[in-house]
Amino acid sequence: MAIAAQPQMPRVWRAETKPHKFCPGCGHGIVLKALGEAIDALGIQERTIFGCDIGCSLLSWDFFNLDTVQTHHGRTTPVLVGIKRARPELVVVSYMGDGGAYAIGAQHLVSSAARNDLVTIIVVNNTVYAMTGGQMAPTTLPGQKTETTPYGRDAGLTGRPILGPELVAAIAPPGAYVARGSIANIVQLKNFIQKGLQNQVEGRGIAFIEALSSCPTNWHTNAAATWRFVEEEMTAYFPVREFRTPDEKPSSPLREVPPRGF
Amino acid sequence: MATRPVTGEQRAFMTGNEVVAWAALAAGADIMYGYPITPQNEIMHYWTRMAPKYERGFLQTEDEISAGFATVGGVLAGKRAFTATAGPGNVLMQEAMAMAEMMRLPTVVVVTQRGGPSTATVIYSQQELNLTCFGGNGEGLRIVYSPASHDELFLYTIKAFNSAWKYRFPTFVLGDGYQSKMREPVTIFAPEARGITMEPCHPMVGLPGLPGEERDPAHLRNTYNLEDELYEVLMDAINAYESVAPQVMEWDTYAVDDAELLIIAHGVVSRAARAAVVTLRERGCKAGYFRPVTLRPFPAEPLRPLADRARNLLVVESAYGQLKRHVQAGLYGIPTPVTGYLRPGMGITPEEIAQCALSLLKN
Numbered sequence: 145m146a147i148a149a150q151p152q153m154p155r156v157w158r159a160e161t162k163p164h165k166f167c168p169g170c171g172h173g174i175v176l177k178a179l180g181e182a183i184d185a186l187g188i189q190e191r192t193i194f195g196c197d198i199g200c201s202l203l204s205w206d207f208f209n210l211d212t213v214q215t216h217h218g219r220t221t222p223v224l225v226g227i228k229r230a231r232p233e234l235v236v237v238s239y240m241g242d243g244g245a246y247a248i249g250a251q252h253l254v255s256s257a258a259r260n261d262l263v264t265i266i267v268v269n270n271t272v273y274a275m276t277g278g279q280m281a282p283t284t285l286p287g288q289k290t291e292t293t294p295y296g297r298d299a300g301l302t303g304r305p306i307l308g309p310e311l312v313a314a315i316a317p318p319g320a321y322v323a324r325g326s327i328a329n330i331v332q333l334k335n336f337i338q339k340g341l342q343n344q345v346e347g348r349g350i351a352f353i354e355a356l357s358s359c360p361t362n363w364h365t366n367a368a369a370t371w372r373f374v375e376e377e378m379t380a381y382f383p384v385r386e387f388r389t390p391d392e393k394p395s396s397p398l399r400e401v402p403p404r405g406f
Numbered sequence: 407m408a409t410r411p412v413t414g415e416q417r418a419f420m421t422g423n424e425v426v427a428w429a430a431l432a433a434g435a436d437i438m439y440g441y442p443i444t445p446q447n448e449i450m451h452y453w454t455r456m457a458p459k460y461e462r463g464f465l466q467t468e469d470e471i472s473a474g475f476a477t478v479g480g481v482l483a484g485k486r487a488f489t490a491t492a493g494p495g496n497v498l499m500q501e502a503m504a505m506a507e508m509m510r511l512p513t514v515v516v517v518t519q520r521g522g523p524s525t526a527t528v529i530y531s532q533q534e535l536n537l538t539c540f541g542g543n544g545e546g547l548r549i550v551y552s553p554a555s556h557d558e559l560f561l562y563t564i565k566a567f568n569s570a571w572k573y574r575f576p577t578f579v580l581g582d583g584y585q586s587k588m589r590e591p592v593t594i595f596a597p598e599a600r601g602i603t604m605e606p607c608h609p610m611v612g613l614p615g616l617p618g619e620e621r622d623p624a625h626l627r628n629t630y631n632l633e634d635e636l637y638e639v640l641m642d643a644i645n646a647y648e649s650v651a652p653q654v655m656e657w658d659t660y661a662v663d664d665a666e667l668l669i670i671a672h673g674v675v676s677r678a679a680r681a682a683v684v685t686l687r688e689r690g691c692k693a694g695y696f697r698p699v700t701l702r703p704f705p706a707e708p709l710r711p712l713a714d715r716a717r718n719l720l721v722v723e724s725a726y727g728q729l730k731r732h733v734q735a736g737l738y739g740i741p742t743p744v745t746g747y748l749r750p751g752m753g754i755t756p757e758e759i760a761q762c763a764l765s766l767l768k769n
Contacts, residue, residue: 156618158618158623188617189616189617190615190616190617193611193612193613198629199729202627202629205625205626205627205629206625206627208623209616209617209618209619209623210617210623211611211612211613211623211624211625212611212615212623212624212625212626213482213610213611213624213626213627214626214627215475215478215505215628216475216501216502216505216628219471219472219475219501219502219505222467222471222472222475222479223476223478223479223482224478224479225472225476225479226439226465226475226476226477226478226479226480226482226483226487227479227480227482227483227611227612229437229439229463229465229476229479229480230436230437230463230477230479230484230485231483231484231609231612232478232486233483234483234611234612251468251469251471252468252471252472254468255467255468255472270605278511347419351653371637
């Protein structure tokens with residue numbers, strides 16, 4: 145009897161905790177698959193530490209055969225920076241949603257980018273606070289309905305969505321890797337994440353990858369509408385591409401000598 | 407590269423902040439994460455000058471939230487990591503310390519109390535007792551030492567690393583701004599010169615072996631799905647805390663055997679209290695003093711028989727009843743009246759205490 149082809153799990157996935165805990169149609173599983181494939185490709189399982197935030201991302205606390213720590217909302221990057229500073233031989237992955245990255249943990253993101261911390265940050269952007277029931281997030285699109293913007297996000301009152309990779313790209317010194325991928329293109333997303341991990345392994349600087357993702361549970365969308373939102377609405381506002389690569393030349397010369405008199 | 411910052415014992419004349427930096431070096435602290443706030447700053451200043459000479463690390467973070475969580479990361483990685491803060495910084499630090507409490511992480515925090523609430527003064531108080539003992543959304547499963555002199559600041563900073571790693575509860579050295587800025591003679595020492603063995607550190611992540619094949623991965627979390635699941639974890643921690651509490655508890659007494667008036671104070675105020683007892687004894691008053699050295703766990707058991715025998719208890723503190731509440735809770739059921747000499751944010755002299763005691767005895 146012919147056996148139907150089974151999709152391959154990345155080697156670093158922990159089979160005992162599958163099927164995973166995310167809702168049907170959630171993008172987290174796809175992002176974590178891309179991350180798993182990237183870790184497999186680089187052969188860094190034994191020295192990679194995975195940190196996850198609060199929100200839906202915390203459901204990944206037992207996802208991998210990786211030493212893992214689940215932290216507080218927005219605080220995953222400082223914990224992993226603490227680990228990296230104490231044990232530079234480890235590879236640290238900071239995994240969170242857009243609320244953790246751009247709202248409650250924004251000061252950590254900005255400061256890690258400015259310091260060019262050797263950490264690989266992966267932000268899953270689904271335009272809502274999903275675990276708490278679908279409130280407005282820093283990334284909610286203008287006009288988008290959420291539980292706290294029931295008549296649609298009014299950009300005049302609540303501002304416009306934060307562009308995370310653009311923000312990090314503007315702050316981070318040379319050596320940084322910054323990209324935005326999407327669950328709609330898993331091969332490209334895996335490549336972005338792999339480059340981001342490689343950047344840390346080579347000690348070049350911070351790596352920041354945002355992944356456009358889906359939340360049909362809180363969007364109240366069917367499959368077709370979910371994909372349309374990810375591929376058309378989100379992509380129109382959040383361009384999918386690389387923003388910074390570590391081999392680029394800085395646009396203006398950086399002052400590297402101490403100021404006179406010090 | 408020098409590896410031993412202190413050999414044997416050395417006499418010195420230095421500020422409390424300098425003492426803390428030397429103690430952390432002598433204890434073998436691997437890395438400090440810090441954010442500027444007065445009166446703690448010179449701990450970082452001395453650490454950043456000395457640490458590179460002994461291959462120790464430092465990271466100045468973007469705020470105390472980050473300093474607290476980076477310290478959590480440092481201990482997860484298996485290193486003697488610490489931070490220092492005060493006042494509003496101590497408030498921000500509580501989020502990370504709640505995580506340390508939930509996950510039994512051996513963080514060490516040196517607190518140099520300043521006036522409160524809010525920004526208040528950068529100088530001095532004993533108003534961070536409640537916050538340091540019970541901050542965070544939990545049960546206060548912490549170890550809190552309250553040193554009274556520079557010699558003790560040195561000793562208890564070393565001890566904080568050992569207690570943290572031995573018992574696996576977040577550990578605090580609760581100093582204050584007076585201690586931070588004051589110079590006094592102190593003997594600094596290498597732990598082994600006093601027979602102190604440093605408790606070994608173990609990594610909780612980044613363990614040897616391929617996870618999932620040669621060993622199970624470390625999956626560390628502080629989130630639980632159900633009441634029962636959380637209850638089980640919490641009761642394990644609470645039982646562990648209660649079982650080690652008698653070993654951890656420390657206190658000091660002076661002239662208590664026949665004391666009719668028992669003065670209770672902690673930290674630098676206990677030095678004034680002890681001096682006041684000497685004065686009162688010279689005047690024929692049967693005074694004694696009791697000083698909790700650990701504020702968590704609070705040494706209520708050794709205090710109870712002394713309090714029971716006394717006719718009056720006088721709690722003296724640079725806060726409005728934070729220590730007094732601890733004392734009264736610990737002495738529940740003992741009828742001896744408790745009076746407070748409560749001076750939030752103010753220094754307290756032996757003369758004030760003696761005068762207060764004499765007027766108490768007259769009534």
